[in-house]
Amino acid sequence: MKKYSSIIILLVLFLVSLRFGAVRTEAACNWTPSTSTVTATTCGIDGQSSEAYDYSAGTDDASNGVTLVIPNGVTVTMNTGAVGVPTTLYVGAISITGTGSLVASANYVEIKSGYKCYVTDADGDGYSPAPNTCYSTAAAGRIRKFSSGYRSGRDCGDSAAAANPGQTVAQSTTFTNGVNASLTGDWNCNGSEVKTYATATYTCGACTNGSGYASFQNTTNGFLTTVPNCGVAGTYYTVTNATCRDPAVANCSTSYTTSSVTQTCL
Ligand SMILES: [Ca+2]
Numbered sequence: 001m002k003k004y005s006s007i008i009i010l011l012v013l014f015l016v017s018l019r020f021g022a023v024r025t026e027a028a029c030n031w032t033p034s035t036s037t038v039t040a041t042t043c044g045i046d047g048q049s050s051e052a053y054d055y056s057a058g059t060d061d062a063s064n065g066v067t068l069v070i071p072n073g074v075t076v077t078m079n080t081g082a083v084g085v086p087t088t089l090y091v092g093a094i095s096i097t098g099t100g101s102l103v104a105s106a107n108y109v110e111i112k113s114g115y116k117c118y119v120t121d122a123d124g125d126g127y128s129p130a131p132n133t134c135y136s137t138a139a140a141g142r143i144r145k146f147s148s149g150y151r152s153g154r155d156c157g158d159s160a161a162a163a164n165p166g167q168t169v170a171q172s173t174t175f176t177n178g179v180n181a182s183l184t185g186d187w188n189c190n191g192s193e194v195k196t197y198a199t200a201t202y203t204c205g206a207c208t209n210g211s212g213y214a215s216f217q218n219t220t221n222g223f224l225t226t227v228p229n230c231g232v233a234g235t236y237y238t239v240t241n242a243t244c245r246d247p248a249v250a251n252c253s254t255s256y257t258t259s260s261v262t263q264t265c266l
């Protein structure tokens with residue numbers, strides 16, 4: 001009986017630890033400023049990481065103009081950092097109203113108030129590969145966070161301006177993906193590579209033409225059997241006759257043209 005009691009106590013302790021674990025690992029904040037104000041929601045800034053809020057009128061004004069407003073009933077928690085890797089909040093100013101609170105957990109937490117934040121943007125598309133890693137000064141290959149040219153979202157290809165989270169057009173080449181090296185065609189940086197021609201669709205199907213002959217019908221344009229990888233050209237079949245034909249006169253082999261088509265991806 002004692003043995004079962006011990007097991008139950010251990011199980012309860014385990015479940016309680018899970019609950020506290022869940023609190024510690026709540027979602028990162030990652031708010032988006034509305035002009036010069038950020039209104040906080042209850043959340044936690046991840047331990048050993050940074051979140052940066054800056055605002056610039058135009059491309060690069062004189063000071064961090066963002067005020068973080070923590071309203072009544074909202075708690076913002078800065079989770080524990082480590083030696084050399086403090087949990088850091090960059091912001092212009094902080095305004096707490098009513099029962100709102102900013103909780104600095106345990107050790108290695110810092111607030112950098114009034115700092116301007118420049119982030120890396122080597123290809124100049126407005127998206128940064130590290131949007132919460134701040135530099136205090138302007139330089140070539142950097143952009144002021146939340147300035148007029150800044151775009152929210154992580155750049156997965158900061159050496160190719162067409163690769164960014166705002167891309168909506170499939171591209172016919174590949175790029176170096178800094179987030180997932182295998183996704184060289186993920187031009188919109190959403191973590192998946194979508195081929196424009198995803199499956200082999202050229203078909204040559206049997207039909208009956210009413211003459212009593214088994215005949216053939218071409219109905220679908222596309223690649224035959226396999227499709228090329230992103231940025232690679234392949235042979236594309238275009239149907240030129242979609243009617244049922246007598247195979248003794250003309251069959252699939254005379255009912256299409258081919259061309260070289262490059263696979264595009266997004
Ligand atoms: Ca960029």
Ligand SMILES: [Ca+2]
Nearest residue numbers: 186190192266
């Ligand atoms: Ca994609």
